[in-house]
Amino acid sequence: MPFEESGPDTERFGYGxxxxxxxxxxxxxLDEHAGLATLRRLVGDHEAVYERGELPAYDxxxxxxxxxxxxxxxxxxxxxxxxxxxxxxxxxLVEEVGRHAFPSPLIATLxxxxxxxxxxxxxxxxxxxxxxxxxxxxxxxxDRSGGWDLDASEVRAARRGAEVVLDGTAYAVQDAFKVxxxxxxxxxxxxxxxxxxxxxxxxxxxxxxxxxxxxxDQGHLTLSGVxxxxxxxxxxxxxxxxxxxxxxxxxxxxxSADLVGASEWQLQTxxxxxxxxxxFDRTIGFFQAVKHPLVDAMIExxxxxxxxxxxxxxxxxxxxxxxxxxxxxxxxxxxxxxVMSKHSVQLHGGIGFTWECDxxxxxxxxxxxxxxxxDGVHQRRKLAAAILGPAGN
Amino acid sequence: xxxxxxxxxxxxxxYARRWLAENMPKAPDFELPSSPIEVAxxxxxxxxxxxxxxxxEARLVGCSYxxxxxxxxMPGCQSIANRELARARAPFLxxxxxxxxAAPTILKHGSEEQKxxxxxxxxxxxxxxxxxxxxxxxxxxxxxAQTSCERQGDDWVVNGHKLWTSLGHYAxxxxxxxRSSRDDKYRGLTxxxxxxxxxxxxxxxxxxxxxxxxxxxxxxLEDVRIPDTxxxxxxxxxxxxxxxxxxxxRGAAEGAGGGSGTTDPTERLIAHVRRMQRDGMSAxxxxxxxxxxxxxxxxxxxxxxxxxxxxxxxxxDHPLRLPLQSKLLTSELxxxxxxxxxxxxxxxxxxxxxxxxxxDGGYWSREYMNSFGFTIAAGTSEIQRNILGExxxxxxxxx
Numbered sequence: 001m002p003f004e005e006s007g008p009d010t011e012r013f014g015y016g017x018x019x020x021x022x023x024x025x026x027x028x029x030l031d032e033h034a035g036l037a038t039l040r041r042l043v044g045d046h047e048a049v050y051e052r053g054e055l056p057a058y059d060x061x062x063x064x065x066x067x068x069x070x071x072x073x074x075x076x077x078x079x080x081x082x083x084x085x086x087x088x089x090x091x092x093l094v095e096e097v098g099r100h101a102f103p104s105p106l107i108a109t110l111x112x113x114x115x116x117x118x119x120x121x122x123x124x125x126x127x128x129x130x131x132x133x134x135x136x137x138x139x140x141x142x143d144r145s146g147g148w149d150l151d152a153s154e155v156r157a158a159r160r161g162a163e164v165v166l167d168g169t170a171y172a173v174q175d176a177f178k179v180x181x182x183x184x185x186x187x188x189x190x191x192x193x194x195x196x197x198x199x200x201x202x203x204x205x206x207x208x209x210x211x212x213x214x215x216x217d218q219g220h221l222t223l224s225g226v227x228x229x230x231x232x233x234x235x236x237x238x239x240x241x242x243x244x245x246x247x248x249x250x251x252x253x254x255x256s257a258d259l260v261g262a263s264e265w266q267l268q269t270x271x272x273x274x275x276x277x278x279x280f281d282r283t284i285g286f287f288q289a290v291k292h293p294l295v296d297a298m299i300e301x302x303x304x305x306x307x308x309x310x311x312x313x314x315x316x317x318x319x320x321x322x323x324x325x326x327x328x329x330x331x332x333x334x335x336x337x338x339v340m341s342k343h344s345v346q347l348h349g350g351i352g353f354t355w356e357c358d359x360x361x362x363x364x365x366x367x368x369x370x371x372x373x374x375d376g377v378h379q380r381r382k383l384a385a386a387i388l389g390p391a392g393n
Numbered sequence: 394x395x396x397x398x399x400x401x402x403x404x405x406x407x408y409a410r411r412w413l414a415e416n417m418p419k420a421p422d423f424e425l426p427s428s429p430i431e432v433a434x435x436x437x438x439x440x441x442x443x444x445x446x447x448x449x450e451a452r453l454v455g456c457s458y459x460x461x462x463x464x465x466x467m468p469g470c471q472s473i474a475n476r477e478l479a480r481a482r483a484p485f486l487x488x489x490x491x492x493x494x495a496a497p498t499i500l501k502h503g504s505e506e507q508k509x510x511x512x513x514x515x516x517x518x519x520x521x522x523x524x525x526x527x528x529x530x531x532x533x534x535x536x537x538a539q540t541s542c543e544r545q546g547d548d549w550v551v552n553g554h555k556l557w558t559s560l561g562h563y564a565x566x567x568x569x570x571x572r573s574s575r576d577d578k579y580r581g582l583t584x585x586x587x588x589x590x591x592x593x594x595x596x597x598x599x600x601x602x603x604x605x606x607x608x609x610x611x612x613x614l615e616d617v618r619i620p621d622t623x624x625x626x627x628x629x630x631x632x633x634x635x636x637x638x639x640x641x642x643r644g645a646a647e648g649a650g651g652g653s654g655t656t657d658p659t660e661r662l663i664a665h666v667r668r669m670q671r672d673g674m675s676a677x678x679x680x681x682x683x684x685x686x687x688x689x690x691x692x693x694x695x696x697x698x699x700x701x702x703x704x705x706x707x708x709x710d711h712p713l714r715l716p717l718q719s720k721l722l723t724s725e726l727x728x729x730x731x732x733x734x735x736x737x738x739x740x741x742x743x744x745x746x747x748x749x750x751x752x753d754g755g756y757w758s759r760e761y762m763n764s765f766g767f768t769i770a771a772g773t774s775e776i777q778r779n780i781l782g783e784x785x786x787x788x789x790x791x792x
Contacts, residue, residue, distance in 0.1 A: 011701065011704070012704075012705050013701070013702070013705065013708070015705060015707065015708060020707050264710075271786045271787070271788065274788055275787065275788060275789070282789065283788070283789045285782070285786075285788030285789050286788070286789035286790070286791055287791070288775070288778070288779065288791050290788075291778065291779065291782035291783075291786075291788050291791060292775075292778045292782065294782060294786060294788070295778045295781045295782045295786065296778070298714070298718075298781070298785070298786065299718055299721070299722065299781075302699060302714065302715060302718065303691075303692065303695035303696070303698075303699065304695070305702070305708075306695055306698035306699045306701070306702045307691070307694070307695050307698060309698070309702060309708065310694075310698045310701075328691045328694060328695070331687075331691055332691055332695055376688075377684065380683070380684050380687035380688065380691070381680075381683070381684070383687050383690070383691075384683035384684070384686070384687050387663070387687070387690070388663075388666070388667075388677045388678075388683060388686075389677065389678075390678070391678050391679075391680050391683060392674040392675070392678030392679065392680075
């Protein structure tokens with residue numbers, strides 16, 4: 001008799017000793033190299049990033065060490081020189097990254113490798129191999145509306161001899177100023193394809209978006225007659241949308257993990273403050289008006305975290321059915337992050353409203369990630385369509 | 394870290410699943426209450442009592458209790474049996490207060506004689522139990538109980554007023570806390586096993602719920618004589634003993650309210666949404682309804698996943714963090730599900746069960762009202778949030 005729902009993989013979400021060790025190492029590394037003081041030094045200089053509008057910095061040396069630790073290789077299959085780790089391992093790592101609001105090209109690159117590994121083409125495998133060697137990539141698939149339809153790209157690709165020519169603009173490119181290249185979604189007469197464009201390509205301009213979040217950067221790409229070799233087309237026309245759809249649960253899971261980790265930092269930090277800050281001769285955590293919102297936020301974070309591991313586990317063991325768990329995870333994590341972010345500022349009181357207090361760094365990262373690739377409303381709309389059929393007008 | 398099942402436990406799981414497949418009782422031709430603590434008629438009670446008896450004889454109840462006390466001496470098997478009972482959507486076990494509160498308390502604090510006398514009836518369901526903790530002046534602040542007990546020779550004489558005693562009208566026994574001293578709020582309490590049926594001085598009166606239905610009771614105690622041999626724990630140690638009961642009660646309340654392991658309450662809601670109209674369109678097509686419904690579906694699924702995650706210690710920062718949330722989450726989900734169901738029924742939602750044209754038999758509005766039983770009983774939602782804030786987050790106690 002089969003006992004499908006109590007198999008060892010799903011029962012523990014596939015989380016075993018290796019995954020626990022990875023998380024432990026990640027936390028230790030980030031505590032050491034990416035603590036709050038470092039974060040503030042890199043991105044919190046008001047004069048630089050606000051008055052002069054400079055791009056917030058990141059620690060390239062720490063990133064080099066991350067590459068040595070193999071983090072960008074996690075989602076690269078072993079056949080391409082990567083580690084082929086379980087998605088639940090990726091989720092655990094990204095949770096720690098979120099908990100430290102760590103600025104780096106890691107998340108963009110993990111997402112790109114999740115898309116590339118769905119392509120199953122020699123061209124895509126070549127780029128997976130390059131990621132395994134330390135190359136970083138970011139997805140360039142967004143349109144100007146800020147929506148998240150996977151086929152809304154405003155870039156067109158046309159064959160010209162042995163080359164492919166790209167024109168148009170790709171929006172909402174995450175960490176565009178940290179990566180070596182871009183995985184661009186482009187329309188052709190036969191449908192959507194995916195093309196790698198390297199930074200420095202002639203006709204490519206990376207334009208900065210000024211965003212609130214200081215722990216990453218964002219840009220849009222303008223492509224004017226950018227010519228790439230045919231083998232830069234890593235997913236052929238007609239397959240592009242399908243590949244993005246198959247990769248999407250993984251992409252949503254990565255953002256969810258970042259949200260859960262950053263929200264847990266907000267919870268712990270706000271709780272610590274409520275234990276020491278005194279008003280009316282009591283620590284403010286004594287008052288139920290402070291205590292209960294913190295409990296409510298914890299509950300939302302925990303639901304999101306359980307959804308997160310379910311989504312990751314489903315990608316590992318039953319990828320054909322991973323979309324719903326991943327959308328549930330992103331909905332739960334986005335909403336939890338918004339609730340927690342609100343309380344993190346409010347319950348810190350006046351100091352929480354200042355630049356000097358760390359909570360704004362996580363507040364902004366969480367607002368950004370909550371919206372990125374679809375907030376709770378967006379995910380629930382997709383889920384409702386899958387569960388209930390089409391909506392009326 | 395969760396232990397893998399032993400070969401014996403795997404065999405037991407196979408056995409339980411097979412037995413349930415072959416022995417599920419026929420659905421009764423009357424409606425069963427939504428939880429075992431709301432049993433209101435004799436036919437409901439008889440049906441559920443005989444089902445518990447059959448489950449007990451099939452070794453699905455009392456698995457981990459020693460055979461000397463009427464159990465089956467199979468450690469680790471009760472959670473397997475519970476999971477299989479939920480999976481089979483079996484009717485619930487009637488003697489909920491005995492199984493989840495009285496029995497674990499007697500096992501921990503009872504004398505050898507008490508264990509031999511009372512545990513078998515708890516497990517088989519032959520003796521029904523109720524709980525005598527709450528009083529008119531002692532709700533969330535349970536330790537302020539005023540029911541008095543006074544030692545007279547080999548007996549105690551008890552006087553007081555207990556409330557919200559579910560199953561009291563069918564109960565043989567009641568777990569009772571009473572005040573043996575007024576000098577100390579907490580150390581002035583003593584814990585008893587109190588006879589209920591056919592006992593001089595004990596009056597069980599039905600309380601009518603806001604829905605109009607019966608389901609629980611108040612119990613008046615007037616010069617009730619309890620022999621000292623029915624005292625559980627030392628004189629003045631009643632609060633400590635009661636803590637054992639309350640710790641188990643949270644799990645019981647969760648079971649009574651559905652939640653992890655039992656039927657997902659959003660399944661019935663989805664079916665209801667598909668049937669109802671909203672401003673001239675199917676409620677299933679209404680974007681607002683769809684969003685509200687998906688929120689509850691995601692929440693309900695998240696609670697099931699919380700139960701799974703709670704068994705993986707490395708994925709829980711604090712061992713009590715998830716277990717202490719489950720009563721609060723379950724009861725509030727039931728309330729939100731029922732409320733949405735009632736709202737979706739529109740004007741027809743105000744038709745009561747007595748009206749033949751009420752959608753879904755008036756189920757949703759009635760269940761919305763009933764849901765407050767779960768958000769208030771076994772520690773109100775407000776008390777649950779205090780407990781979580783203090784025991785898990787470590788915030789200063791709000792006394």
